Structure formats: C-alpha cells, structure tokens
Amino acid sequence: MTTSTTQPNFTGSLTALITPFKNGEVDYKAYQDFVAWQINEGTNGFVPCGTTGEAPTLSEVEMDKLIRACVETAKGKASVMAGCGSNSTAHAVHLTQMAEKAGADGALQVVPYYNKPSQEGLYQHFKAIHDNSGLPIFIYNIPGRSIVNMTPDTMARLAALPRIVGVKDATGDLGRPFKTRQLCGAEFIQLSGNDDTALPFLAQGGHGCISVVSNIAPSLCAKMHAAWKAGDVATAQKMNDRLMPLIEVMFIETSPSPVKYAASLIGKGKNELRLPMVPVTKASEKLIKDAMVNSILDMVEAA
Numbered sequence: 001m002t003t004s005t006t007q008p009n010f011t012g013s014l015t016a017l018i019t020p021f022k023n024g025e026v027d028y029k030a031y032q033d034f035v036a037w038q039i040n041e042g043t044n045g046f047v048p049c050g051t052t053g054e055a056p057t058l059s060e061v062e063m064d065k066l067i068r069a070c071v072e073t074a075k076g077k078a079s080v081m082a083g084c085g086s087n088s089t090a091h092a093v094h095l096t097q098m099a100e101k102a103g104a105d106g107a108l109q110v111v112p113y114y115n116k117p118s119q120e121g122l123y124q125h126f127k128a129i130h131d132n133s134g135l136p137i138f139i140y141n142i143p144g145r146s147i148v149n150m151t152p153d154t155m156a157r158l159a160a161l162p163r164i165v166g167v168k169d170a171t172g173d174l175g176r177p178f179k180t181r182q183l184c185g186a187e188f189i190q191l192s193g194n195d196d197t198a199l200p201f202l203a204q205g206g207h208g209c210i211s212v213v214s215n216i217a218p219s220l221c222a223k224m225h226a227a228w229k230a231g232d233v234a235t236a237q238k239m240n241d242r243l244m245p246l247i248e249v250m251f252i253e254t255s256p257s258p259v260k261y262a263a264s265l266i267g268k269g270k271n272e273l274r275l276p277m278v279p280v281t282k283a284s285e286k287l288i289k290d291a292m293v294n295s296i297l298d299m300v301e302a303a
Helices: 028-040 060-074 089-101 119-131 152-159 176-184 195-203 218-229 233-249 257-265 282-295
Strands: 012-016 045-047 079-083 106-110 137-141 164-169 189-192 208-211
Touching: 012 218, 028 060, 045 060, 060 079, 060 089, 089 106, 089 119, 106 119, 119 137, 119 152, 137 152, 152 164, 152 176, 164 176, 176 189, 189 195, 195 208, 195 218, 195 233, 208 218, 218 233, 233 282, 257 282
Parallel strands: 012 045, 012 208, 045 079, 079 106, 106 137, 137 164, 164 189, 189 208
Antiparallel strands: none
C-alpha cells in the first residue's frame, strides 16, 4: 500500500462519465475518445465507474480496464476519481485497492445502500476503507439512492482522518455546504452531486460539481465554474441559465438513460444501456432533443 503525498486538483467541473457500450460490450476506444474530447472542452476531472457509468452492471475486470483507460487518457491533464463504492465494506476496500493500482488519483465511496447502517456503521465503513488504502477518499452522500443520510457530525469525524478529503453532496440541501464547512474546515473539498444546484452550491462554499450534464455540455459547465472562480458572477449565471433547461431533461427519466440518448445525438456513443436500465421513451427523446437544440445549438441539428 502506498500513501498519496500530494492532493490532486478535484475542483471545478468534473464529469461523471457514461460508459459506452457496443453490442453489449464496453467500447473502450469510444470511451478514451470521449475522455479526450472532454479534456479538450475544459473538463477538470473525471469519475469513471459511478452511477452514471452504470457501475452496478460492470464486472470488476471491466471496471479495472475503464479506470486504467481513463487514467491513461487523462494523465497530467485532469484528475481521476474512481467510483469504488459498495454496500459491503470488504468489497469497497477491494475495489479501492484495485483503483489505486490502476493509477486513480482518488476514490469516490458511496454511503452504503440497502443495508441502512447507523451513523456509527457509516463511520466504521469509511474508516476501514481509509485504513486499508492510500487514495484520497470522497464521501458520496446521496440519500435518494442510499436511504441513509450521513450527518454533518459524522462527516466531521471522518474528515479528521488524513485521507478523507471531501464529499460529493447529492442531498439537494443548500444549507449543507455551510454546515459542512463549519465542521470540516474550508479545506474539505465539497462537490455538488446535483447539476441543478451547482451554482448556488458554489455560493455556499462549494468547490465544484460532479456532473451528469457535463457529459454532453462540457464546455458550458467548465466555463461556468471558471467564471465563478474568476469572480465573474454574471458570466457564471449566464452559463447556468443556458444549462438549466438541459439539466431538467437529463433527469426526466432515471439517469443515465437520458444522457445516454443525448450523447448519441452528438455522436458521442450509442443509445445503449445494460439492463435493468433501458433507453428513454419516444416522448422523452423529443423533449431531450428540443432542449439540446435550444441549449447547445451548435452541436445538434433540429429535427
């Protein structure tokens, strides 16, 4: 086990990467091309093998290859925070060690789902991952999918551990960034897990967003975060206003079905998912295409 001595840059616009499939198999060439395009568009970092990447349907071999492919393409250009979560602590440790060997810069660890652990259980789960790996760890707090909501106090206990460095906050609670900053310190990296609240999250002390919509509008997302960082609030608001209609349709059905269809419209992968996920309905297709024409007109032709 090796311990990270420097902290990668996990701020700004980070893309929760989709996983391209072709006839049921992972299309690694399309994946690396997609990551390279994202870098050229200004994306600051990547999260492979997360919810948007359909991680529950991926084998460990596929996860390992996807993380390695992402690292190979992004190395020296953008940070890679690998999705390594599990509701089995031992399995989460194993996946984190695998991601570390694959060269990831950090690990995203979801609050255990289905088991419904107590706050003490959450602390012990994350502490075990921390103690058995050398990667910087981000807590993924998403009560909508995990049922359990990690409290700010539990997060503060974990933030005291040297390699638990931040959170992907998908609670939708805009009071959380302030509370977390007060308890965990300003250096604790807070990333929004919700595209629709990314800008107000920054205003409350956040550092960036792990984004779904940046799969299809990476430049707009990157420009919004860069403008905010530069103190250009008006430009950040303008970018946010342009993104909002697109964000809305990215979640009209369960993600990543909408973003997979949207990516296919701009030639960035096929509209193919693994069961139990299925493509969006025809009605949703029209809403998505209309929103893309209005938001990123230069990339999509009108029907």
